[in-house]
Amino acid sequence: MLKWSNDQEISVFTARVLNFINPKFNDQNEIELAEVELYSFAKKCELTADEYILALELAADGKLFTEPNEEGNSGKVKLFREIDRLKLGEVKSAFLYYKTLDEQYKLGKSKIKSFLAPPKQEITTEEKKAQRINFYKTDYKRLQQEGKVLGATYFYDLIKKNGLEKVNLRFVEQILNNFIPETIETNGISHSEQMQPIKLPRIKKQDVKVFFIDAVVSAYIEKEKLKKLSESEWIDYWECIFELANI
Numbered sequence: 001m002l003k004w005s006n007d008q009e010i011s012v013f014t015a016r017v018l019n020f021i022n023p024k025f026n027d028q029n030e031i032e033l034a035e036v037e038l039y040s041f042a043k044k045c046e047l048t049a050d051e052y053i054l055a056l057e058l059a060a061d062g063k064l065f066t067e068p069n070e071e072g073n074s075g076k077v078k079l080f081r082e083i084d085r086l087k088l089g090e091v092k093s094a095f096l097y098y099k100t101l102d103e104q105y106k107l108g109k110s111k112i113k114s115f116l117a118p119p120k121q122e123i124t125t126e127e128k129k130a131q132r133i134n135f136y137k138t139d140y141k142r143l144q145q146e147g148k149v150l151g152a153t154y155f156y157d158l159i160k161k162n163g164l165e166k167v168n169l170r171f172v173e174q175i176l177n178n179f180i181p182e183t184i185e186t187n188g189i190s191h192s193e194q195m196q197p198i199k200l201p202r203i204k205k206q207d208v209k210v211f212f213i214d215a216v217v218s219a220y221i222e223k224e225k226l227k228k229l230s231e232s233e234w235i236d237y238w239e240c241i242f243e244l245a246n247i
Helices: 007-021 028-042 049-060 085-116 125-146 152-161 169-177 208-223 231-245
Strands: 182-185 202-205
Touching: 007 028, 007 049, 028 085, 049 085, 125 231, 152 208, 152 231
Parallel strands: none
Antiparallel strands: 182 202
């Protein structure tokens, strides 16, 4: 706030106000009186220097209004090319009223936003477990039908937590030997002599880390014969690893 500013800061503020209003002075004495008036005003002003300059800009643009009187009437704050204590106070009071309206607007906007999009509540431990169980069930069915799981990254993390920290280098080499960075899908390419729209082959790129994780999980499932488990046994197997890792 200006009232807590030192003399140097108030001098800068005084120069900014004088430069903005650009009053007409007849002599040096009038300049000094204006500076004294601004100094006295600043020492009691609850606004910051930037806020007061903003208030002057709003007033100059016709966007600063006085607080309504008892009859509810309000008027635009008009600026004149002079340093007048009453006018300085009027600008300050009008901006304080403006700030109040702005804060009420922001508060109302925030309440509306909260009403339309209430904050998401943190799910409980039981709800998280229910989500995991549903995930296990879904991937168990996929394993039985397609021979693979979709959540390989999740199972890979559980496998590591279960103590699989080292992997045989030959196994890694075998995986990398089978890795193909790009494959070309030629489905839909026509070899007919008739004029038909040309369909370009689609290039499918693979990520080596994703490929490695999929291979490790598939090999682990095969080694542990997890596909032969019943659905409940499959769920218990992975949930047990999860719970032991999070004790």
